[in-house]
Amino acid sequence: MSTQLDDRARRAAAAVHEAVAESRLHLMEAGIPALRRPRQWPAGTGRAVLAGAVTALVVLAGLLTARDALFAPDTAAPPPTTFGLPSPPDEPTGAPTTTATPPTSVTSTTATTAPSTTTTTLDLLPPMLAVTAPADGAVLTEKVVRFEGITEPGATVKAGPYEADVDAEGNWSLVLVLSPGDNLARFTAVDAAGNEAEATVTVRYEPPAPETTTTTTKPAEDPAPFVANYTWGTCPLVPPYDEYYGTGEPGTKVVVTSAYGEGSTMVGEDGTWYVKVFFPEAPLDEPFPVTLEDTLGRKTVFEFTYVSG
């Protein structure tokens, strides 16, 4: 049966995939707001605009002073005009949990147009960047973690290709997925002038331990753990049956109960047990629970299905 059926089914499945591949699906973006992104400016646009603005201001200042020289024959030179871009905010007062690149020195350029002098201050300080949560060295049990921190207002924060949400006050957050073990998250901030800063935080992800089939409902004085296993789970034979086995406290009794069959056995001196249970009245293709319990009250439940042959 299976070869002929599988062969035809796989050809029919391939035909469906081909039909879908050949079709002109709409990918109806209008129906999904997430697919309608705001226009993204190309990378570096902000820096180019800033540089252009600085140049324009320098030229304008030069023209103004030249005009003053022409139309004000006063021999006294006008006071120098100083203007600059917004200066970076103060360093954070709280101690961040991360390392941050120390600031470099501020330099200035001077544009001189006789007989006056105009000074333009450029922002060459890297933006402040700190990670406030999670703490460096934290051990986490959640795979998906929201990293939070603070940076200079207007700066962008990224971890690799992923960009954080930054509010007007410079608070940022970014959700990342951790791998089991140690994870080094490296964040970079870029301010409006194009200066960069970096901060890192190391966290450890320890996935929760998987559940086991052993259940202890009644504490005992260090009894051997009750471990139960099933052999088949399904059976096409008449009468249907399954075989259960495991380990437990020597001398205790293991009882198997279900709506359609039951059995019992004793845990041997070596701590192992085995029992075969028939389910003569089991309904066809309808899974039902089978409970295994030892005399210490420890219980495990499996599912069994009588399948047609």
Added chain:
Amino acid sequence: MATPDEAVVVSRPETFEAFYRREFRRVVAIAYALSGSRAGAEDLAQEAFIAAHRRWDEIGSYEKPEAWVRRVVSNMAVSAFRRRRSEAKALARLAGRRQEVLPPLEPEHDGFWELVRQLPKRQAQAVALHYLEDLPVIEIADILDCSPNTAKVHLHRGRRALAAKLSEEGP
């Protein structure tokens, strides 16, 4: 244990847009096979993705968000009411264009999926996922939200019924 310098943050939860573009056509295929509707399959898939989009903060963090969207679309595709509603919407949308969205299948393949759709719903879903997606029983169980044993039973009964129907048809 890896030192911090060797460890990396490997990824961010996938964006909905990337997930949508990656999975959309495969989900349409499931909808097409299980509904048989050339006009409505895309709308069924779209509806499933919109449901995922509404809860993407939660679903996007799942280990397998694709299993969730397959469960939704396979349930919708075997629901007669949902299928008719999606067909009506799609036909209304297509009225001005006078064209089908999906091309028809050859009679042999169309006949096969028609037999699948005649199966009980859960069997039809298990069979479609098994053959269209080439999924093992444990992943079919994950999508159908049942135990592996139950999924195994649905698949077994579905395949047995299909084999019987195909043998009645003859070669």
